[in-house]
Amino acid sequence: MIMLKKLISVRETLLLGVVVSLALLIATRFPGFIAPGNLANVFNDTSPLIILALGQMIVIVARCIDLSVAANLALTGMIVAMLNTMMPGLPVVVTLTIAVAIGAFLGAINGIFVWKLEIPPIVVTLGTMTIFRGVIFLISDGKWVNAHEMSESFTSFPRMELLGLPALSWIAVLVAIAIWLLVTRTPMGRSFYAAGGNPHAAVYTGIDVGKTQFFAFVISGALAGLTGYLWVARYAVAYVDIAGGFELEVVAACVIGGISIAGGIGTVAGAILGALFLGVIKNALPVINVSPFWQLAISGAAIVVAVTLNARANKTKGRVILKNAEHAQ
Amino acid sequence: MQKTESLSEATPILSLSGVSKVFPGVRALDQVKLDLYPGQVTALIGENGAGKSTVVKVLTGIYQPEEGEIQLDGVSTTFPTAHHASDAGITAIHQETVLFDDLSVAENIFIGHAPRTRFGLIDTNRMQAKAQTLLDGIGAEIDPSVRLRDLGIANKHMVAIARALSIDARVVIMDEPTAALSHKEIGELYELVEQLKSQGKAILFISHKFDEIFEIADRFTVFRDGQFVSDGKLADTNESELVKMMVGRSVDQIFPKRKNAAGEQVFQVTGYAHPTEFDDINFSLRQGEILGFYGLVGAGRSELMQSLIGITTPSKGVCKIEDEIVIIRSPADAISNGLVYVPEDRGKQGAVIGLPIFQNVTLPSLGQTSHRGFLRMAEEFKLAREYTRRLDLRAAALDQDVGELSGGNQQKVVIAKWLATQPKVIILDEPTKGIDIGSKAAVHEFMSDLAAQGLSVIMVSSEIPEIMGMSDRAIVMREGRIVAELEGKDLTPETLVRHAAGIKET
Numbered sequence: 117m118i119m120l121k122k123l124i125s126v127r128e129t130l131l132l133g134v135v136v137s138l139a140l141l142i143a144t145r146f147p148g149f150i151a152p153g154n155l156a157n158v159f160n161d162t163s164p165l166i167i168l169a170l171g172q173m174i175v176i177v178a179r180c181i182d183l184s185v186a187a188n189l190a191l192t193g194m195i196v197a198m199l200n201t202m203m204p205g206l207p208v209v210v211t212l213t214i215a216v217a218i219g220a221f222l223g224a225i226n227g228i229f230v231w232k233l234e235i236p237p238i239v240v241t242l243g244t245m246t247i248f249r250g251v252i253f254l255i256s257d258g259k260w261v262n263a264h265e266m267s268e269s270f271t272s273f274p275r276m277e278l279l280g281l282p283a284l285s286w287i288a289v290l291v292a293i294a295i296w297l298l299v300t301r302t303p304m305g306r307s308f309y310a311a312g313g314n315p316h317a318a319v320y321t322g323i324d325v326g327k328t329q330f331f332a333f334v335i336s337g338a339l340a341g342l343t344g345y346l347w348v349a350r351y352a353v354a355y356v357d358i359a360g361g362f363e364l365e366v367v368a369a370c371v372i373g374g375i376s377i378a379g380g381i382g383t384v385a386g387a388i389l390g391a392l393f394l395g396v397i398k399n400a401l402p403v404i405n406v407s408p409f410w411q412l413a414i415s416g417a418a419i420v421v422a423v424t425l426n427a428r429a430n431k432t433k434g435r436v437i438l439k440n441a442e443h444a445q
Numbered sequence: 446m447q448k449t450e451s452l453s454e455a456t457p458i459l460s461l462s463g464v465s466k467v468f469p470g471v472r473a474l475d476q477v478k479l480d481l482y483p484g485q486v487t488a489l490i491g492e493n494g495a496g497k498s499t500v501v502k503v504l505t506g507i508y509q510p511e512e513g514e515i516q517l518d519g520v521s522t523t524f525p526t527a528h529h530a531s532d533a534g535i536t537a538i539h540q541e542t543v544l545f546d547d548l549s550v551a552e553n554i555f556i557g558h559a560p561r562t563r564f565g566l567i568d569t570n571r572m573q574a575k576a577q578t579l580l581d582g583i584g585a586e587i588d589p590s591v592r593l594r595d596l597g598i599a600n601k602h603m604v605a606i607a608r609a610l611s612i613d614a615r616v617v618i619m620d621e622p623t624a625a626l627s628h629k630e631i632g633e634l635y636e637l638v639e640q641l642k643s644q645g646k647a648i649l650f651i652s653h654k655f656d657e658i659f660e661i662a663d664r665f666t667v668f669r670d671g672q673f674v675s676d677g678k679l680a681d682t683n684e685s686e687l688v689k690m691m692v693g694r695s696v697d698q699i700f701p702k703r704k705n706a707a708g709e710q711v712f713q714v715t716g717y718a719h720p721t722e723f724d725d726i727n728f729s730l731r732q733g734e735i736l737g738f739y740g741l742v743g744a745g746r747s748e749l750m751q752s753l754i755g756i757t758t759p760s761k762g763v764c765k766i767e768d769e770i771v772i773i774r775s776p777a778d779a780i781s782n783g784l785v786y787v788p789e790d791r792g793k794q795g796a797v798i799g800l801p802i803f804q805n806v807t808l809p810s811l812g813q814t815s816h817r818g819f820l821r822m823a824e825e826f827k828l829a830r831e832y833t834r835r836l837d838l839r840a841a842a843l844d845q846d847v848g849e850l851s852g853g854n855q856q857k858v859v860i861a862k863w864l865a866t867q868p869k870v871i872i873l874d875e876p877t878k879g880i881d882i883g884s885k886a887a888v889h890e891f892m893s894d895l896a897a898q899g900l901s902v903i904m905v906s907s908e909i910p911e912i913m914g915m916s917d918r919a920i921v922m923r924e925g926r927i928v929a930e931l932e933g934k935d936l937t938p939e940t941l942v943r944h945a946a947g948i949k950e951t
Contacts, residue, residue: 303811313797321809322777380799
């Protein structure tokens with residue numbers, strides 16, 4: 117009962133309604149848009165954003181932010197691509213494991229700075245974002261790794277179909293389930309909410325806030341690494357600037373999905389719907405002949421509306437606290 | 446009134462009469478009067494909760510009284526906003542200075558009323574010069590161009606005072622100005638107060654320390670439970686009389702304390718010390734006992750408790766629970782050893798707003814409600830239901846957001862959270878601070894129940910009636926040390942205040 121209520125809370129229902137009506141609206145101009153095959157394409161296309169938004173959600177819920185996800189993705193992608201050119205026979209499972217491990221390691225670097233040195237996350241990840249991009253340049257000499265240098269098994273994995281959906285989509289689904297289990301059903305998941313919602317109180321309940329945030333960065337990093345391989349393999353190219361600026365789209369998906377930048381509030385459904393909202397807009401506008409510039413304006417407007425709604429929700433909360441403060445002498 | 450008194454003394458600059466301020470469930474001020482005379486220091490004396498801070502907020506226009514009259518120079522007036530009060534020449538210097546760390550000294554002094562050039566821009570040169578004049582005037586050797594952050598606390602106070610003078614203050618309110626000052630700095634503050642007096646300003650001095658009051662004040666006003674008790678000249682009274690006025694009331698009827706036969710010793714602290722916060726702490730606690738910790742704000746009680754549960758590390762000392770030496774390095778260690786701490790600032794340190802009630806309750810008990818790394822929702826509900834029911838929590842549902850509850854009910858959630866860990870010793874830091882009388886009674890009732898069921902309670906409180914009414918035994922701390930352990934007929938309001946304030950027996 118409770119889980120059901122959680123899954124379809126007011127905010128997520130509203131967002132789901134918006135995404136569905138957006139798709140229907142587009143269907144009035146271009147009926148093919150809501151054909152199952154096309155919807156599956158849209159989902160597949162949005163999968164990298166969904167995976168990254170789920171990691172970012174945990175980081176934001178723990179009252180941090182990870183701006184280095186796109187750079188992490190690009191660096192991990194470059195490393196696995198170069199590895200593939202050197203060892204074309206490496207099984208995909210090994211490549212996946214390496215990608216996740218590298219991503220987690222890069223995330224752990226962020227986490228260590230936040231945990232042990234208590235540097236604000238925005239500063240740490242702004243720094244590592246630039247460093248990661250710089251490292252790609254160093255290891256690749258600024259050269260591209262092109263499709264013909266990659267092995268067939270490396271590039272074909274994300275497109276491998278199972279029950280009508282490509283592996284990329286299936287991975288997004290699996291990640292969503294795993295993250296949902298993690299945040300709703302494990303003590304660690306609960307500690308993200310406690311550490312982000314009220315860090316002072318969390319300390320007294322025996323939660324190590326810094327360590328909790330460290331793990332949030334490791335998870336976000338691991339998912340960025342995973343996406344790094346999938347991205348490079350799907351587009352069959354790796355270079356310094358892949359997914360440039362994508363971190364902002366990830367944060368935007370979270371904000372639209374009702375994840376509070378102040379920490380402590382956010383759901384898996386919200387992150388997914390936020391990402392899908394952006395995905396639908398991105399895929400629909402070109403088909404109905406709307407200039408891609410509108411896409412930016414619409415995503416921007418959605419962020420402002422989402423933040424306004426969140427701010428209003430927080431306002432009522434603030435008043436309750438103030439009333440208590442008034443009692444105090 | 447004597448004929449020889451000067452005219453200026455006969456008419457107060459500022460005078461409150463019959464002033465009341467009501468909050469839901471509490472009369473914070475009830476028909477109080479307060480007169481502030483030019484060139485005199487009036488000490489406002491009262492326990493915590495007597496209404497001192499409320500009266501300061503009324504004087505500075507932050508609160509609007511429901512009843513009564515404020516007279517400025519004999520003319521009735523009101524202060525609908527803080528701005529009106531400051532225009533009337535009333536300024537307050539708070540315990541923690543309300544200044545801006547990253548602005549310069551001159552900017553801090555003139556913020557909001559900086560001298561302007563013809564074009565409406567801030568006239569930096571004139572501001573610096575005026576700031577220098579003001580600082581020289583109070584004998585402070587501070588360069589007005591330095592950043593405030595680079596000054597010590599005493600000099601920050603000087604800046605606050607210069608700011609007070611810059612708006613041509615006639616009434617200066619000092620709310621525990623010495624709380625953070627060293628001995629030498631206090632001396633400098635006294636000189637400054639003398640200077641303000643000689644300039645004919647009226648000063649309201651709020652302090653818990655009697656030696657300071659007798660050193661510096663000319664008159665006194667005593668409040669108790671939001672009511673005016675007495676006022677007059679300090680020369681006509683003494684410490685004992687003031688203490689009696691402060692605490693004089695019968696306390697037994699409002700507290701549900703039952704006498705328990707104290708059981709075995711469960712908790713013992715020996716030789717606890719911290720480099721800067723406390724030293725030489727020894728005490729023990731029996732099963733079913735409520736041990737009160739009394740002291741002035743800043744006596745080191747909360748710091749000691751936080752160290753006991755592993756938030757800070759003591760430099761030495763041994764802690765025993767049920768005859769076993771325990772080493773507590775983190776709150777998680779404390780919880781697993783059966784020692785829990787309910788912090789004072791529940792807004793900040795208590796409930797996690799955004800999580801539902803049941804998840805707040807189970808937060809420290811996640812080990813108990815999870816199985817092979819996964820949480821069991823049904824067990825979480827069971828635990829939460831059991832403990833919130835015992836506390837008579839009023840909530841629509843257990844999955845309601847804790848932020849939607851009233852203060853008293855949030856308090857219950859926080860206490861339920863700790864009880865659910867099944868502790869042996871529970872430390873309650875100011876358990877009823879800032880909650881209404883009805884909830885207070887419920888918390889007291891419950892505390893008695895806990896003790897009767899064999900839980901040992903340490904209650905840190907700054908409210909004398911609470912200490913008197915609830916504790917079996919009370920420890921008084923002053924300046925980081927235990928100065929008294931009181932029990933039975935030795936435990937009286939007078940002895941508590943005496944030891945806490947460091948007054949010698951007369």
